[in-house]
Amino acid sequence: MQHPAVPDLSHTHTRPIHWVATATALAGVVALSSLLQPDAATAAQTGSHTTAAGPKGAPAPMAPPDPAAVSFPLECGPVKAVVQKQASGDLDGDGRPETVAVVHCDAPMGTPPDGVYVITRNADNGKPRVVATLVDPKERRTATVLAVRDGAVHATLLGYSSADVPSCCPDVTDDVKWQWKNGTFVSDTPSQARTV
Template identity: 75%
Template structure:
């Protein structure tokens, strides 16, 4: 996925200081069954250096109990319609993480993720904390997590 895709002719038609994509208007690749998807946290910034802000959204299903897993998605504006669209998944819900902190700083996405040391740990009680960081490099988001970023 690419965070920026220029329009035909190689330039984008949006102004240099366009508004970031609105996550409330986005369709996320998250299956929630009978409950709604909820945007928990957002952060914005120019992640790919094109002068246009992207939005990073932490989204989960609105479950009544337990700790539903969160997906972390990068949104950009479609160059033709201007609508927000998902261009990258940084954390897949299948990874069983929850997000407690989400920021964009210095062109990097940073998140604090809660997870599980094994499948035996109940969904209510994540027992691992991970500090993750992603940066746009050579046309893709690359995770740049310190080797000692996990704690129990």
């Protein structure tokens, strides 16, 4: 007698008791999983009393200051100041983020020079304010890159080798880094200025 290539599957026919057993098992798994849910995820889990704000009694993380809520020290005449770029991070090591903003006047023609400003929050009322000018618009610079990394501000600035160079065509590029040291921002240029 030769056995068929396909095994006999007559024992696999389902009966109502199979469906009842499957439904009961599935209901048990669902009920058990709802009882064994993990605690809500939190940003910082230290100690046994953790809340969504962090360890018991710790304040919630503060949002970086919003540059739109600040008046910048720019003379723009009839046009307004525009925030072109921004980056945030803790620059002075106090656990609260600062915002660095690249701002210029919204001129209808040409490329207006940028100012680079550091914004923090007042300790007493939490309102944002400008605390440092890293690049003054009078320097005729344009920031093409802005980042906050490792507690320092990094920027790529376009500029001019002399007053004779036309405003349309910056001919110098600087990669600049500012870091908070001894109560002030100190500029450190990692690479030499290079011509464009």
